[in-house]
Amino acid sequence: xxxxxxxxxxxxxxxxxxxxxxxxxxxxxxxxxxxxxxxxxxxxxxxxxxxxxxxxxxxxxxxxxxxxxxxxxxxxxxxxxxxxxxxxxxxxxxxxxxxxxxxxxxxxxxxxxxxxxxxxxxxxxxxxxxxxxxxxxxxxxxxxxxxxxxxxxxxxxxxxxxxxxxxxxxxxxxxxxxxxxxxxxxxxxxxxxxxxxxxxxxxxxxxxxxxxxxxxxxxxxxxxxxxxxxxxxxxxxxxxxxxxxxxxxxxxxxxxxxxxxxxxxxxxxxxxxxxxxxxxxxxxxxxxxxxxxxxxxxxxxxxxxxxxxxxxxxxxxxxxxxxxxxxxxxxxxxxxxxxxxxxxxxxxxxxxxxxxxxxxxxxxxxxx
Numbered sequence: 001x002x003x004x005x006x007x008x009x010x011x012x013x014x015x016x017x018x019x020x021x022x023x024x025x026x027x028x029x030x031x032x033x034x035x036x037x038x039x040x041x042x043x044x045x046x047x048x049x050x051x052x053x054x055x056x057x058x059x060x061x062x063x064x065x066x067x068x069x070x071x072x073x074x075x076x077x078x079x080x081x082x083x084x085x086x087x088x089x090x091x092x093x094x095x096x097x098x099x100x101x102x103x104x105x106x107x108x109x110x111x112x113x114x115x116x117x118x119x120x121x122x123x124x125x126x127x128x129x130x131x132x133x134x135x136x137x138x139x140x141x142x143x144x145x146x147x148x149x150x151x152x153x154x155x156x157x158x159x160x161x162x163x164x165x166x167x168x169x170x171x172x173x174x175x176x177x178x179x180x181x182x183x184x185x186x187x188x189x190x191x192x193x194x195x196x197x198x199x200x201x202x203x204x205x206x207x208x209x210x211x212x213x214x215x216x217x218x219x220x221x222x223x224x225x226x227x228x229x230x231x232x233x234x235x236x237x238x239x240x241x242x243x244x245x246x247x248x249x250x251x252x253x254x255x256x257x258x259x260x261x262x263x264x265x266x267x268x269x270x271x272x273x274x275x276x277x278x279x280x281x282x283x284x285x286x287x288x289x290x291x292x293x294x295x296x297x298x299x300x301x302x303x304x305x306x307x308x309x310x311x312x313x314x315x316x317x318x319x320x321x322x323x324x325x326x327x328x329x330x331x332x333x334x335x336x337x338x339x340x341x342x343x344x345x346x347x348x349x350x351x352x353x354x355x356x357x358x359x360x361x362x363x364x365x366x367x368x
Contacts, residue, residue: 002094009090016083020148023076024155026219036083040076041222044068052339062231065339069225073159076222077152081119084148088141089115098131114138119145162216163226169209170228170238176202179354180232182347183244184302187253191308196255199245206242207264213239214271221278224338230354236340240331243268244345247323252311253303265323272330281337283329296320299345 019036048068055061092099092111099114114127118141129135177186190196213235217223228234246265249256276283296317303310310316335342 002096005090006094009087009094012090013084013087016080016087017144020080020151023220024151036079037076037221040079041072041225044072044075045225049339059231062227066227069222069227072225073222080148081145084141084144085112085115085119088119088137091137092134095131095133095137098134099127099129115141118142121145159220159223162212162220162223166209166213166216166223166235167228169206170233170235173238173241174230174233174354177241177343178347178351179230180341180343180347180351181237181241182343182345183241183248184299184345185347185351186241186245187248187256187303187308188306191255191303191306194307196253196308197257199249199256200260203242203246203249203260203264207260207267210239210242210264210268210271214267214274217271217275218278224275224279232354234338234340236331236335236338237343239268239272240327240335241343243272243327243331244343247320247327248303248310250323251316251320253308255308265327269327269330272327272334276330276333276337279334279337281330281333283333285325285329295345302346 016036022035023037045068048065052061052065055064089108089111092114093108097107097111099110110127114129117124117127118138121142129138173181173186176189177183187196187199190199224235243265246261246268249261250258250265252258275281300310300312332342334340
């Protein structure tokens, strides 16, 4: 029995260490579903999402959802620490609980206490190992606790730096595409300013953003649950908006070069597909994001009014439909999975940019 417990304890310790290695150190995605990190997020996000859906749409729901990312990360660290402490406590028990305990004979409770004080390197000295085997286990656990602490200290800054880099372009999108962002609004503003050629630089920066998004969120999936600063912003909405823009430009917009759009579309679509796989957001290929014929007509009218007409005809319509089918099911699945609404193609008539609002006035800036 003691041998079996020792084997289980060693497997538990090795499993937690491997999970921490994959989560913090390994710079690539892990497709294996049966891992501690995945279980923590899978069993906590579902109930949290159910509660969030009961909160009316708006800032209250978004504020509630914004707590999940940091809380889940803290919970994951606690699960790692608790599992390691329990694993080493089981090892002490398998060795016969041969500890010096001034309060009486050592039992499993003393083993857990010994393991906890060792893991957090407290060094109280009231319970000490008495045999060489117990001492070896204690030294290994103390070193392991120090190593896990160092990993956590180095992990959090990397995580928040990646979050900050992700949010920069999302914030810049506000004055360019409205709140919430819209592909038609972005093209309209560039067209009205007479700077439609400036789209090339914008799309190049978003190509880099999509590559960084894919790399960082595949390496650190917990980043996906960190919400943006404002209610109408999210990384899913930003990704969908730039894909919408690329699709329109590739169909044909007067004055806009298609080559940057093709490159950005390829990178952004790659990110959408890979991230939907990581978060098990299964796309419904038969149900793309709705865009009715009347919406397409309104879309064309809005672009024509801004001086950037969209190419018309059966071939253009077929190409537009095909391009949308390549990415909309994936971003829709991600939006549903993370409760991040997709942006509209055409902005609401009374939409106001976030930069135009303040706490004291609903809108106190000049119109775009």
